[in-house]
Amino acid sequence: MDAVAELLAAPAADPMVPRIVRVRKRTRDLPGTVTLELESADDAPLPRYRPGQFTMMYVFGVGEIPVSISGDASDPSRLVQTVRSVGAVSEAVTLLRPGDLLGLRGPFGTAWPTEELVGQDVVVVAGGLGLAPLRPSIYHLLANRAQFGKVVLLYGTRSPEEILYRRQLESWRRRLDVDLEVTVDHAGGDWRGHVGVVTRLIPKLAIDMHHATALVCGPEVMMRFTAAGLHDIGMPESAIWVSIERNMKCAVGLCGHCQFAGMFACKDGAVVRYDRVRRLMGLKEI
Amino acid sequence: MEGLERILAEHRLFAGLGQEFIDLAAGCAKNTRFNADEYLFHAEEPADWIYLVRHGRVALEVAAPGRGAVQFETVGEHEIVGLTWLLPPYRWGYDARALELTRALALDARCLRDKCEADHHLGYALLKRFLPVLVQRLQATRFQMLDVYGRGR
Numbered sequence: 001m002d003a004v005a006e007l008l009a010a011p012a013a014d015p016m017v018p019r020i021v022r023v024r025k026r027t028r029d030l031p032g033t034v035t036l037e038l039e040s041a042d043d044a045p046l047p048r049y050r051p052g053q054f055t056m057m058y059v060f061g062v063g064e065i066p067v068s069i070s071g072d073a074s075d076p077s078r079l080v081q082t083v084r085s086v087g088a089v090s091e092a093v094t095l096l097r098p099g100d101l102l103g104l105r106g107p108f109g110t111a112w113p114t115e116e117l118v119g120q121d122v123v124v125v126a127g128g129l130g131l132a133p134l135r136p137s138i139y140h141l142l143a144n145r146a147q148f149g150k151v152v153l154l155y156g157t158r159s160p161e162e163i164l165y166r167r168q169l170e171s172w173r174r175r176l177d178v179d180l181e182v183t184v185d186h187a188g189g190d191w192r193g194h195v196g197v198v199t200r201l202i203p204k205l206a207i208d209m210h211h212a213t214a215l216v217c218g219p220e221v222m223m224r225f226t227a228a229g230l231h232d233i234g235m236p237e238s239a240i241w242v243s244i245e246r247n248m249k250c251a252v253g254l255c256g257h258c259q260f261a262g263m264f265a266c267k268d269g270a271v272v273r274y275d276r277v278r279r280l281m282g283l284k285e286i
Numbered sequence: 287m288e289g290l291e292r293i294l295a296e297h298r299l300f301a302g303l304g305q306e307f308i309d310l311a312a313g314c315a316k317n318t319r320f321n322a323d324e325y326l327f328h329a330e331e332p333a334d335w336i337y338l339v340r341h342g343r344v345a346l347e348v349a350a351p352g353r354g355a356v357q358f359e360t361v362g363e364h365e366i367v368g369l370t371w372l373l374p375p376y377r378w379g380y381d382a383r384a385l386e387l388t389r390a391l392a393l394d395a396r397c398l399r400d401k402c403e404a405d406h407h408l409g410y411a412l413l414k415r416f417l418p419v420l421v422q423r424l425q426a427t428r429f430q431m432l433d434v435y436g437r438g439r
Contacts, residue, residue, distance in 0.1 A: 128435035157435050158433070158436065183360075185430045185433070188356065188357070194360050195357040195360040196360060196430075197429045
């Protein structure tokens with residue numbers, strides 16, 4: 001029995017055992033960043049997930065990494081994930097081509113509080129590749145638009161050339177029921193949009209701060225600045241949700257690699273309420 | 287003049303400022319407009335004006351070798367173009383270009399400085415308005431320098 005067949009024969013219920021999936025489509029979003037559309041390579045359907053969850057992707061002979069799910073959770077036929085090449089395994093994932101097989105565990109982790117958003121104004125703040133784990137929640141907000149008050153999307157990234165899902169952002173911006181602003185840290189002379197850090201957009205928010213929730217994802221420094229900016233204009237820290245990223249290995253809270261003080265980022269996160277982690281996020285030791 | 291006082295009082299920077307100070311500042315103000323791609327000022331020129339943007343958007347940019355103009359910040363409605371007026375040598379360190387039709391209230395910096403020297407209460411009140419903007423921009427600059435999007439997620 002070869003290695004792949006052995007994996008296929010393993011009990012599916014064991015969260016430590018990967019199942020086999022196949023790359024159906026590969027989209028190069030940015031240099032070094034791709035979105036993979038995965039399909040089942042066995043008889044089992046693809047796993048269902050909630051917005052904000054992640055999976056562990058295993059490239060045979062290279063290694064395993066956590067990857068955010070970036071697709072539409074209401075579509076069970078596709079599992080869409082976006083990854084940036086920052087190391088050996090993530091580089092191997094970005095080099096996968098349609099038809100290639102890989103191992104997959106999960107989904108794991110907590111989700112964005114989509115049920116709690118009903119009746120609320122919702123502010124989604126994404127930084128860089130942090131837009132990927134937020135995209136499932138954006139799909140949810142837009143598909144169920146009537147359930148929410150104002151919906152505001154703020155996206156910040158390094159430059160106009162590094163805007164993730166650019167066409168989709170442009171399409172969302174054309175909607176009349178969503179306020180969407182994109183800002184970049186610097187730009188050439190031909191850029192007509194905002195320039196400046198994403199937190200500069202926060203004071204301009206016209207939402208009901210007492211009935212609003214914020215979903216924030218991006219580099220940790222950006223999330224801390226953003227949460228502070230939201231708090232400064234009256235949003236309670238308990239209404240701000242962030243996605244923490246640590247060195248996730250087992251993804252089920254056993255190995256301790258992603259320990260975050262008294263919690264495990266893989267099991268108790270990645271999505272957490274900001275007031276529960278604010279002090280921890282400021283500690284250099286963690 | 288009454289119109290300028292009202293416009294000044296409605297700008298976020300001056301909101302809540304005492305009427306006597308609004309009246310003093312309005313004496314240094316005039317309405318301005320810039321078409322898209324028109325420059326408000328260029329680097330090295332004297333910083334003679336402060337622009338309180340009422341409508342539109344202005345790019346602050348510097349020339350970088352091989353890259354042309356690099357925008358490092360855009361300033362929009364209810365924001366300010368020009369903090370250099372506060373400190374000697376009162377000279378711009380960057381170019382400011384309207385990205386779209388931009389209307390602003392321009393305050394004569396020399397006039398305002400003279401009034402602040404003559405009336406320190408006005409000077410202190412204005413300083414308390416301008417310093418938070420300086421601090422916000424300093425913090426934003428630190429954030430940009432960290433280049434947080436360059437790695438990780």
